[in-house]
Amino acid sequence: MKISGQTSRPGRIAVSALPDPTASTMRLSVFDTFRDGRGLDALLVLLTLVYLIVFGLAPILYTVLMSLQQVDMFTLGDFSRPFVGFANYVDVLTRPEAGMVARHTLVFVALSVACQLVLGFALALFFQQDFPGAGIMRGLFLAAWIMPGLVVGGIWRWMLAGDNGVVNSLLAVTHLHPTKIFWMSDPATSLYAVTIANIWLGIPFNMLLLSVGLAAIPKDLYEAAQLDGAGPVERFRSITLPMMRATLGALVSLSVIFTLQQFDLFAGMTQGGPSNSSNVAQFWSWQLSFQTYDIAGGSTIAVLMIAVVIGVATLYVRSTRHEQIG
Amino acid sequence: MMKTTALAAVALLGVCGSSLRAEPLTLDFWSVDQDGQYAYGMAKAYEAAHPDIKVNVRRVQFPDMVNDLARAAMTGNVPDISYVDNPDVALLASRGALSDLTGMIAADKTIDMESFYPGPRGAASVNGKVYAVPRGANTLALFYNADMFKAHGLDPDHPPQTWDEFYAAAKTLTDPAKNVYGLAFSAANSEEGTFQFLPWVQMAGGNYDHINTPGAVEALQFWQKLIDEKVASPDTLVRGQYDSTGTFNAGNAAMVVSGPWELPRMSRDAKFDWRVALLPVKTAGGPRASALGEGTNVIPTKAKHPKEAFAMISFMNARMPTVWNDFGFLPASKVDVPDPKWPAAYKVFATALEDAKVRGPSPDWVKISKPIQTAVQAALTHQTDAKTALDTAQAQIDRVLKK
Amino acid sequence: MKRYLLTAIGIGITGAYLFPLYWMYATALKDDAEIVQYPPTLVPQRPFWNVGEVFFGRHMPSYLWNSLVVAVGVTALVIVLGTGCAYVLGRARGRWVDALLFFVLMMQVLPSSLVVTPLFVGFNLAGLLGTPRLAVILAQTAKALPFYVVICRASFAGVPRDLEEAALVDGHSRLAAFFHIAVPLARNGILVAAVLVFLQSFGEYVFARSMISDDGLQTATVGLSAFLGPNTSDWHGIMTYSAIYVTPILIIFVLLQRRIVAGLTAGAIK
């Protein structure tokens, strides 16, 4: 669009002594909309939005499409694939392992998120206290966060090895559990082995966000409660928890999403085994797609996962309503 | 002498064929090998013989090979030659990803499909057409620690012959105090698990398409017993063959079911008298069986230089007699291996190979193999009994095979 | 006195938590025999250190360089694309903001391992696979962008609106006020989010694994996975590689941690 010469920029009118008769109806030029008007907001949001639509939404939509088609590794690039309706959904949901995988996913997510939250909260409260080295130690905790999942999976697989793993050795030395636990090959423990590693991985993020939330609670609230005779437990219940509501909501939602994305640990530790005892939706989806080349089945599980996460995201958006804008 | 001449002729042919080109030609060669193994060794030899050709070897992770080839077929960015594991040939060929080599092999004097053992030959062809040239073979046998046999009063010259003897020996050799298991093998949730399990099924009267026969159930129950009584580590379910053999090499297992590819590492790491025997049979005189491993060389459909690629495959095939000594696997064809390394082991593996059966072939092999792995793991962890587990697997396999 | 007791407890907790990290280094220093020994030795008895062999033998300089290219590319792209959106979402309120935030979060839903297939198809059509590192940067940016926007959004929400309005009255356009007032004041949050995106991208695995076929352009995590393959559980090598890979990040992180923690505790995330 071209800005015509007559539509002089508003700044220039200032020089003119005569009031411009058109001035009152004059609109911002296109250029100025982006500098000063709502156009700026639109532009900034669109930058992200368009990118995410192209590189985020399009793949998801393609996944949905594939879940309705008959497609495998070899017909990926071929767009004239037969539609099969919901046959893939029926197929996936009637597989013998489907119920088990759904249950494991639930356990894995619930346990991971709950433990990360509780341990992260405890650590945040502990390091909130004023003692020498608290800051540095809190920083060191974060070090674990920067480790790639693949490496963490490798380390934990090595530490939890049944025959010569250091965890079994420590349990034996401390007489906590004198016999060896075959963490990853016993179906009773395999899911928990991965969960332990995942909790370890997620603690720093939880601790960090909760520390921030705690720091934002005004000290005088605690002092007032103390004067009112509230003990530490009561203060936590009546001040800390309500004041942390927004943080907790955001944190739980993000944790659920991160946990649902956890793939490296399964790949590195149990491969979902033995006999699917540690298999979860995201890994199962990958197995179908890349181990049995059944892209349609894998896509179907992915779509089902999205449906679940929509619920979680709703929760997060709700929680942000409790925030105040400074 | 004949072979050397043939080799020279092939070399000459290659030189003539490619000297017409002005610029040096690069052949892309995908393989699961690591530095120093087959593909790299062959590439070096081929480049030495053909200075005008450069062979660019790219390493692909074993479980990723089919995915990568399928993706490459989509993008058109395929290699000229690729390694393909035996059971995957049928899948890739059925989807049109592999060039039909029947004509080229017929025109070529050096490759005779009839010279291959039935197993490798079966893996390389689909519906009478040849899509791959076997690059070698391997199979399973029983490695045992002779020093431990002696220490426990067993005769190292008479390794166990039947399942009962095998179990008894393993039981005797197990020594939890010293952290030693009688046996190591792999029941992993991967193709390796199927690879190790099928021979036991075949010995007892069953196969991948008849996985719930009474014999197969017995085979699985036998495995159950090994794990239940801690004769083998529960981690057998998560360990691949490489890791299992590692525990044998480290002295933490007295026996291991594994293949010839372990020989170079074992001779370096195992600081004891290790020996190799055929897998024990179910009952004395019963049928023998072993797994057929290793893979083939193929030319993807959209390869840019199929002619030159075939020349190199032909060159590699001609070097079949050297694969045992150089790369630790058996020749896939009936050739003489002059002066084999580890001669005793060679003899055992060569014998085992005669009874080795190919997995499949079926274009849906992965969908057959997966239920078997799951059934094995479910039974070994007592989530279900052996019979039910195999029945479930059979039902899934039937569905695939009927399609 | 109580404070020192807390310090002691703190050291205990931190030590226990960081044990896996220690175990990585300890294993890297052990030889093969000592690695499989049971019970394991807590301190390497015959420490040896073959950094050089792993570093050069495994082409780590090239891998690390490629990881760096990808991580820097993703971080730059994410900052350019996401900062403005985070700002607008941090400022505005209402139904459409909720909807946008929801959409942004939804884009983070699927693990890379599941989006990689459609992206691969699309990139193939667009011819992007010819420049595989760029393809990985584009894919990983889509993955990191929602996270960045969500984290940064809160720090922009923490910048008083008055300050920007003062800047408007002082003579800035809204665009200029965004750059000269809002961004500098939210810089701690932006810095932290950028560091996190950088680290995430430095450790990216799935996209690089699928889209980069030339080993010379491959990244460090994929290089590491070569150790973790089914036939290669060389724990000594894995741990040495991991240690080499993690140590520089760790050092940078420890040096920057005061700043990062300060950035976060200054209200970067709500």
Add this chain to the structure above:
Amino acid sequence: MQITLDGLQKHYGTYHALKSIDLAVPAGQFVALVGPSGCGKSTLLRTIAGLEAISAGTLRIAGEDVTRRPPRQRDVAMVFQSYALYPHMTVAENMGYALKLRRLNRTDIARRTQVAAATLGLEALLGRYPRELSGGQRQRVAMGRAIVRDPKVFLFDEPLSNLDAALRVHMRGELRDLHDRLAATSVYVTHDQIEAMTMADHVVVMRAGRIEQQGRPLDLYDRPASRFVAGFIGSPAMNILPGTVDPSGRAARLDGAEGPLLSLPMLLEPGRPVLLGLRPEHLRLSQEGGARFDGVVDHIESTGSTTFVKLKVASQAMVMTLARRLDVTLGDPMQIGFDPADLHIFDRESEASLVTQRDAPPRAGRA
């Protein structure tokens, strides 16, 4: 006119925040916008600044139509309630920032900053950052940032509300002095009617997005156009009690049991329901003559100089202030007197004043 608003409207979606505002501010005038929170006074100020877009109507500053212009093209300066000092800049940088954006050269900026700082006594603080200043100092810097620009219009958004009481009173005077010295045109938003009364030349009382009444401060005090303005201007607030015009038409009776009769300064139709307004400071003890009625002492407070007496009159509450001490106890009966000229009478229905009809100020709002 320095600022002219014609039929200015502001909508937020379906919410109508400003309903056709007409206002003219001559150059050099100090205008205060007052009203309860939510009345639209801050919105009006922000539309003048350009921080809120104008939905309809026109805004002229120094004769130029600036309705659609962004803030930077209006040449206005604004002092925010929170001061809005840039935390990452020193005091000098804060004050010179607008000049820097206008591309003034460095020596000019330094000179003008110096002058402004001297005016406000900020010379010693120029190198400090806002976080190192006290509340009062920050307030001065915010002022300095405005005056350094020499703008066409100064806008103040409750600039004193974050200060303590003593400082606020002091700053009131100082601000007004500054305005006079600079011969500036100022629009000042406050919810504190005392600030408006003491500082402004012209007070605009707003209510629910409209101008209720505007005029000189004392005019508003003397002749509130409505019950709302009457209750808003003056402290303590005017006593407003329901009553009914007596059959004579010359007096009104307070509603309630045996309510007293108050004589009216004019004639009204008998039986008309009205609201009767009396400022606390216009009430006095009865022996001083004039109209009178009876009450009972309900509550009493004294600041020493002034005594506040809360009375019950015919079951209605009333406040009286006296500039002297009073020796009474709770429950004592009391005779209250007032000058009928001080009585305000509003229509009960429309709440519009019935007195000011006689001599309404020249530019009444549309209420």
